[in-house]
Amino acid sequence: MKKIILFLTMCLMAFPAKADEGMWFLMFIERLNHRDMAKMGLQLTAEEIYSINNHSLKDAVVQFNGGCTAEMVSKEGLLLTNHHCGYDAIAELSSEEQNYLKNGFWAKDKAAEMKPKSLFVRFFVRMDDVSKRILSKVNDKMTETERNKAIQQETSLIEKENSEGGKYTVSVRPFFQGNEYYYFVYQDYKDVRLVGTPPESLGKFGGDTDNWEWPRHTADFSMFRVYADANGNPAEYSKDNMPLKPKHYLPISLKGVEENDFAMILGYPGRxxxxxxxxxxxxxxxxxxxxxxxxxxxxxxxxxxxxxxxEKVKLEYASKYASTANYWKNRQGMIDALTKAGTAKTKAKEEAKFNKWANKTENKAKYGSVIATVNDYYTQTNVKMLHDNYLSQLVRTASYGAAPATLGNSLIAYYKENEAKKQEMLPRLNQLVETVYGKFHAPLEKDVFIAQLNLYTSKASAYGLPENIAKLKEENKGDFTAYVDMAIGKSIFATKESVLAFMKDPKPESIASDPLYVISNELMTKMRAKTPEQLKADDDFAIAFRNLVAGLRESKMNSIQYPDANSTLRLTYGKVRALPADKRNDAAVNNYTTMTGLVKKYKAGDAEFDLPARVLELNKSKDFGEYADKDGYMPVNFLTDNDITGGNSGSPVLNGKGELTGIAFDGNIEAMAGDVIFDKKLQRTINLDIRYVLWIIDKYAGAKHIIDEMTIVR
Structure with a gap:
């Protein structure tokens, strides 16, 4: 954190640079961070980073489809993000005959750019503090239900006041566990089209093996273009729409990076x-x-x-598998990193110290019972959390887990309505059917459902299984194969065709006894169910946790000045910074990787480490053009010590002049505890060198027309 005492500052200067912790609000950059950033190499003013009245860096950074970050890189609305962020859209636009995930895609001109069904980008307009306004509406005598209702009422007013009649999307968000509130104003653009993507063999090079690992050699990028109406306003897709003229776009630096270079990242960290x-x-x-x-x-x-x-099934399930695999490795990395770091013990010591302060006479009324309440809550909910996570993975990976209940309940509601209401509901119902069965391979879904039911009922029973499912487990000796086979054979919800056939000749009364609906509905009911005791425990915990955070800030026992990430725009800054030497990396300094290292990993025909023949040819001839480093090698990825997390995928990595040097796409597994506690020694962000991006577009893909619309700083 920032050191404001001169003596400490001088001492720190005598030692190697450490990562700067924090995901900072842009509106507070001048007050909290600008001086520190300038010392590290920033050459921009705070106004050039965040301005309401003038264009600034914040106007070039967008939230991509609600879960990633992207950046504008041309005056013609060209947008850069990660390959894994564009994965869904690329898969949707692909077919067995035209597999853009496998083979890549480069639009020869704007007319060839392709529009996926659902894709949007969100521009940040402004933000402001409404803590006093909202907190004036609540008091300590309220229950959590009353408090939440009062906050929601005021939130709705604030959002309406700032939306300008629907022009903007406005979101009021809590921070510091509900001790502060800010509103954010956004503008959404829904006409976003695919411009280019490398093949998976480059964009996903290393696959699950290299995910969260360093050294890395992945071209994790894809390109899109934002379109608007003739006046630059958001519009639904139309052939008459024009490329958006953004308020600001990022110039691209070919100068590369070196150890201790200033690095700044703007993006939308998730949580x-x-x-x-x-x-x-x-x-x-x-x-x-x-x-x-x-x-x-x-x-x-x-x-x-x-x-x-x-191959068809592989394409249909590529995105679902990739998302599941990403979090699977992330969660295992979290277990390992948090255990190794002893993070819980560190927190427990802080909490014991806080508890002594909290039980002093002057603090006891508000804070005295906080730690006991928090600890009791976790003791009460440990077994429930184990159960809930087995159940959530069942529902996430097996369509038969949730879909029969969701669709069945929608059909039940539909058939209860009059004809006029039915006509109003029918388009949404048809869309739901398409969503459930659009990418659906019945044999796969059946086997996933069986495997997950067997796992869930064997591992989560201590908390208590749904009554009918517990009975089926006993009757089938823990193996749901025969029951699921029978259920699918008789179910309305087995396939899209069976659902549509039912809708043509409906017998609504049969839904409630449908075998897939029965088991799915029980699972979803169990997922949502909470006893009065559980609801009270949740409320008590919410109050205690809010007071814990307030107390830690008041007592100054926790020096964190920034709020937790929650998908709102943040800035993080640090430096290019190596990890200790690693014999697996051929680079002179272990803060970057090269094409030499990429080719050394090459395995012909391997699903994770294959490479296109053209890449091998270009490497052999050393045809790197102007994108090679001054030392002659072709750069691929590099490391910085920025504080990021999920949602920062696709974020721009900027030098001190605000020029694009790379695209953030991953973190290192050694610092996987970073979502809970920041490790100044181990924390690294893995970035795609922008020179490798340009080399692929130009030399590999021959799409120099895309390069030509960017502003290149040589």
């Missing part, structure tokens, strides 16, 4: 839990995450069996 109590960490490590890991792996193994046999 951190830096304030999580020790009991929560222990719960995750011992109960929640192991269940998540085992459940995810169970689903992945079945999916992969079918994907390896059939």
């Amino acid at each position: 951190t839990n830096r304030w999580m109590p020790a009991g929560g960490i222990e719960q995750n490590v011992q109960f929640a995450y192991p269940a998540w890991v085992e459940g995810a792996k169970t689903g992945m193994d079945v999916m992969k069996t079918y994907m390896d046999k059939d």
Whole structure:
């Protein structure tokens, strides 16, 4: 954290640079961070980073499809993000005949750019603090239900006041566990088209083996273009739409990076839990995450069996498998890193110190019972969290887990309505059918469902299984194969065709007894169910956790000045910074990787480490053009010590002048505890060198027309 005492500052200067912790609000950059950033190499003013009245860096950074980050890189609306962020859209646009995931795609001109069905980008307009306004509406005598209702009422007013009649999307978000509130104003653009993507053999090079690992050699990028109406406003897709003229776009530097160079990242980090109590960490490590890991792996193994046999199935399930695999490895990495770091013990010591302060006479009324309440809550919910994570992975990986209940309940509601209401509901119902069965391979889904039911009922029974499922487990001796075979054979919800056939000749009364609906509905009911005792425990915990964070800030026992990530725009800064020397990396300094290292990993025909023949040819002839480093090698990836997390995928990595040097796409597994506690020694961000991006577009793909619309700083 920032050191404001001169003596400490001088001492720190005598030692190697350490990572800067923090995911900072842009509106506070001048007050909290700008001086520190300038000392590290920033050459921009705070106004050039965040301005309401003038264009600034924030205007070039967008949230991509709700879960990633992207950046504008041309005056014609050209957008860069990660390959894994564009994965869904690329898969949707692909077919067996035109497999853009496998082979890549480069639009020869704007007319050839392709529009996926559902894709949007969100531009950040402004933000402001509404803490006093919202907190003036609540008091300590309220129940949590009353408090939440009052906050929601005021939130709705604030959002309406700032939306300008629907022009903007406005979101009021809590921070510091509900001790502060800010509103964010956004503008969404829905006409976003695919411009280019490398083949998976480059964009996903290393696959699951290299995921979260260093050294890395992955071209994790894809390119899209944002379109608007003739006046630059958001519009639904139309051939008459024009490329958006962004308020700001990023110039691209070919100068490369070196150790200790300033590095700044803007993006939309998804979620951190830096304030999580020790009991929560222990719960995750011992109960929640192991269940998540085992459940995810169970689903992945079945999916992969079918994907390896059939190219069509592989394409249909590519995105679902990749997402499941990513979190599977992440959660195992979290278990290992949090255990190795002893994070729960560190937090427990802090909480014991806080508890002494909290029980002083002047603090006891508000804070005295906080730690006891928090610890009691985790003790009460440990077994429930194990159960809930096995069940959530069942529902996430097996379509038969949730779909029959969701679709069945929608059909029940539909058939109860009059004809006029039915006509109104029918388009949404048809869309739901398409969503459920659009990418659906029945044999795969059946086997995933069987495997997950067997796992769930064997591992989560201590919390209590749904009544009918517990009975079926006993009757079938823990093996649901025969029951699921029977259920699918008789079910309305077995396939899209069976659902559509039912809708043509409906017998609504048969839905409630449908065997797939019955088991799915029980699972979903169990997932949502909470006893009055559980609801009270949740409320007590919410109050205690909010007061814990308030107390830690008041007592200054926790020096964190920034709120946890929650998918709002943040800035993080640090430096290019190596990890200790690694014999697996051919680079002179272990802060970058090269094409030499990429080719050394090459395995012909391997699903994770194959390479296109053209890449091998270009490497052999050293045809790197102007994209080679001054020392002659072709750069691929590099490391910085920025503080990022999921959601930062696709974020721009900027030098001190605000020029694009890379695209953030991963973190290192050694620092996987970073969502809970920041490790200044180990924390690294793995970035794609922008020179490798340009080399692929130009030399590999021959799409220099895309390069030509960018502003290149040589």
